[in-house]
Amino acid sequence: MIRLYHSPLSPFCRKVRLVLGEKRQEVELIEERYWEKSVEFLRRNPAGKVPVLRMDGKTLTESGPICEYIEEKIAEPALMPPTVDGRYEVRRLVMWFDDKFHHEVTANLVYERVNKKLTGEGYPDSSKIKAGAKAIKYHLDYMGWLLDQRRWLAGDTLTLADFAAAAHLSSLDYISDVDWNRNENVREWYAKIKSRPAFRSILADQVPGFPPPPHYADLDF
Known part of the structure; x- marks a missing residue:
């Protein structure tokens, strides 16, 4: 196991x-x-x-x-492209979300609103929350721009880049910090990835003291 x-x-x-x-x-x-x-x-x-x-x-x-x-x-289903250029683009986007997006958005919203309470580190910093709320707009626009040109974030197939992005956005969606009406491409992309069987356990998550919003587990928002 x-x-x-x-x-x-x-x-x-x-x-x-x-x-x-x-x-x-x-x-x-x-x-x-x-x-x-x-x-x-x-x-x-x-x-x-x-x-x-x-x-x-x-x-x-x-x-x-x-x-x-x-x-x-575990080779199948593949989550990395067969070409060196394709794998570079996936790794670039994974780093984008796990580094830039994380520090500018996730750490300022999820960590301030939820983690501080769970870990007993004090009260949320309102300036960080404001910074995160502002930064996520830029990131959603960037994702929308990528999806204007591609079926998935890194190209024509689902890759690790999509799961990296969805991991951050699903954490933010749990606390209602994503404006899904900002970009239709991003909304459609998330609805598509959210419907995959791999997402089932994520949508079943419950954090004591922080109930998710009604739309969180709704596959049609």
Whole structure:
């Protein structure tokens, strides 16, 4: 059995869950209170971060290498293009969402609104929330521009780039921080990816004290 130590609203954990789901792999989800830095957890990952994946008798950390490990280990369905240029574009966009989008949007919205309360770190910083709410508009417009030219974010096929983006947006959607009316291309893309079987466990997530909005699990918004 594959075992994933995760936090429900972590986009990095969600990305791994989506890849495993798309590869039709059964996984045991273990919610980890990583901020408590238990000795047992730090043995699994001295960095004290989730996700941590137990697979093939190995303990794997960091969502990027984990996803590429899964991709190389389980070939079908492929989530990386066959060409070097195609793989570059996927990796570029994965980094866009896991670095730029994360620091400008996810960390300023999900982490401020939810994580601070869960971890007991204090009250949300309103200036960061305002910055995140402003930044997401730019990112949605950029995604819309990409989808004007492509069927999926990185090209004509579904790739890891789409799951990286969807992982962040689904975390934000859980707290109603995505304006789906801003760009029709992005709305249609998300409805399409949200309907995939890999998304089922994501849409079933419940964080105590933070109920999702009614549209969160609605495949037709």
